[in-house]
Amino acid sequence: MSRAERAIIQKSYTKIYAVVRKIPRGRVMTYGQVATAAGYPRAARLVGTALRATQLNKIVVPWQRVVGQRGRNMAQIAIKDAVGGTMQKKLLMKEGVRFTPSDGIDLDWFGWTPRSR
DNA sequence: ACTTTGACGACTG
DNA sequence: GCAGTCGCCAAAG
Numbered sequence: 001m002s003r004a005e006r007a008i009i010q011k012s013y014t015k016i017y018a019v020v021r022k023i024p025r026g027r028v029m030t031y032g033q034v035a036t037a038a039g040y041p042r043a044a045r046l047v048g049t050a051l052r053a054t055q056l057n058k059i060v061v062p063w064q065r066v067v068g069q070r071g072r073n074m075a076q077i078a079i080k081d082a083v084g085g086t087m088q089k090k091l092l093m094k095e096g097v098r099f100t101p102s103d104g105i106d107l108d109w110f111g112w113t114p115r116s117r
Numbered sequence: 118a119c120t121t122t123g124a125c126g127a128c129t130g
Numbered sequence: 131g132c133a134g135t136c137g138c139c140a141a142a143g
Contacts, residue, residue: 011140031125035138043138044125050140051124069126088124 013050015039019114020051023065026096027112028105034066037114064091071105 015038023029029037031044040046051063067073073088089099097110105111 013140032127035125040138042126043140044127045123045137046125046139048124049122053141055124063124066124068124 012038012040012046013053016047016050017054017059017061020061020063020066022114023062023112025062026110028065028067028071028092028097028107028110029112030067030069030071030107032069033111033113064088065095067092067105071107071110073103 016034019034019037020029031047032042034047035041035043038047047066051061051066053059054061054063067088089103092105093099097105099105
């Protein structure tokens with residue numbers, strides 16, 4: 001493990017990863033919800049930065065379960081990061097998450113919060 | 118030390 | 131529904 005990795009992990013990212021790791025299979029959380037649950041109410045961007053770091057540092061977290069507003073997938077992730085054609089949408093569908101015609105997710109059904117089940 | 122950027126979100130017009 | 135603005139906090143330049 002490099003110094004850079006430890007440095008990043010030790011910071012508040014740990015809280016964010018902890019939250020993400022708790023998301024059950026087949027459920028999703030929005031960036032905003034994760035930020036709030038981690039203790040940063042309106043820092044949705046921080047979550048994005050944190051998840052980005054996990055990929056660069058090969059940290060294992062179910063990042064595909066973190067989606068944008070209303071469950072809408074961010075276009076860039078779907079296309080870009082497809083390291084091997086693995087898109088977030090595909091991964092989620094594999095877990096049983098269903099998408100609306102406009103690529104949205106019904107958060108009332110698939111959404112999850114630390115205190116929901 | 119300062120500025121820009123970023124897997125975002127809420128609010129406004 | 132869409133475009134513009136501001137807020138957040140950390141990393142990168």
